[in-house]
Amino acid sequence: MDFQYFDSHCHVQGSEYDTDRDDLLTALAKSKIGMTVVGVDREASQSAVALAEKHENIFAAVGQHPTDTNEPFVMSAFEILAKNPRTVAIGECGLDYFRADNHDTARATQIPLLESQIALAVSVNKPLMIHARPSKGTMDAYSEIIDVLKSAKREHGDMLIGNIHFFVGGIEEARAFLEMGFTISYTAVITFANDYDETIRYTPLRSILSETDSPYVSPAPNRGKRNSPFAVVDVVQAIARIRGENEETIRQAMIENATRVFGLGELA
Numbered sequence: 596m597d598f599q600y601f602d603s604h605c606h607v608q609g610s611e612y613d614t615d616r617d618d619l620l621t622a623l624a625k626s627k628i629g630m631t632v633v634g635v636d637r638e639a640s641q642s643a644v645a646l647a648e649k650h651e652n653i654f655a656a657v658g659q660h661p662t663d664t665n666e667p668f669v670m671s672a673f674e675i676l677a678k679n680p681r682t683v684a685i686g687e688c689g690l691d692y693f694r695a696d697n698h699d700t701a702r703a704t705q706i707p708l709l710e711s712q713i714a715l716a717v718s719v720n721k722p723l724m725i726h727a728r729p730s731k732g733t734m735d736a737y738s739e740i741i742d743v744l745k746s747a748k749r750e751h752g753d754m755l756i757g758n759i760h761f762f763v764g765g766i767e768e769a770r771a772f773l774e775m776g777f778t779i780s781y782t783a784v785i786t787f788a789n790d791y792d793e794t795i796r797y798t799p800l801r802s803i804l805s806e807t808d809s810p811y812v813s814p815a816p817n818r819g820k821r822n823s824p825f826a827v828v829d830v831v832q833a834i835a836r837i838r839g840e841n842e843e844t845i846r847q848a849m850i851e852n853a854t855r856v857f858g859l860g861e862l863a
């Protein structure tokens with residue numbers, strides 16, 4: 596399938612789209628916008644796979660979000676989802692300390708959950724979709740994920756790759772992920788905040804993915820409203836503006852990068 600844009604991380608299986616999902620997905624397919632629909636728990640992962648099986652332009656990521664700790668991580672259930680040929684990544688998984696009351700308690704449950712999903716990604720040979728959100732004013736979630744990934748890389752080498760979604764780290768964190776062969780993705784936050792400009796310019800074009808994280812973070816004119824994967828167009832424009840590069844160059848690179856990271860070439 597030839598895409599015009601690729602949204603590497605969205606949640607269009609969510610209830611926010613229950614009233615108009617079919618219309619939205621039809622419009623997105625017509626505009627040749629490809630996307631990876633990401634699960635945050637077992638049910639959302641199952642719905643992501645179901646959408647991916649039905650739509651040529653949709654692929655699935657299956658996993659359990661670090662703050663989704665109400666249900667246990669059932670490896671056997673996720674294994675089945677992970678092996679589905681329409682599943683192109685494992686996650687979102689990672690570490691999230693933004694709202695944690697106690698860092699040590701949160702860490703004690705989140706690290707094993709992340710490690711289970713790293714093991715799953717290696718066993719099915721698919722990339723990780725990493726979520727990292729540090730506690731306010733720190734980079735704690737990033738530095739810990741870097742440590743976890745570094746030791747996993749020592750064991751698994753090039754078998755372990757992935758994308759760091761909704762990147763809010765700095766140059767130092769970006770460099771650590773890039774050295775491990777990971778990509779970094781940006782949402783429409785970059786249409787209204789300039790905190791990430793330096794990192795966007797620092798990161799080689801080959802290592803950037805475009806995403807929307809819909810329904811969250813709408814671009815500038817629609818802030819606060821429900822977002823959609825159409826906003827990936829705004830993200831591409833913002834990356835071009837920030838890097839001072841041609842929009843067409845960025846548009847094509849985002850498709851090439853997603854195709855490479857998610858192995859879409861073999862699925863087309």
Ligand SMILES: [Zn+2]
Binds near residue numbers: 606
């Ligand atoms: Zn997400």
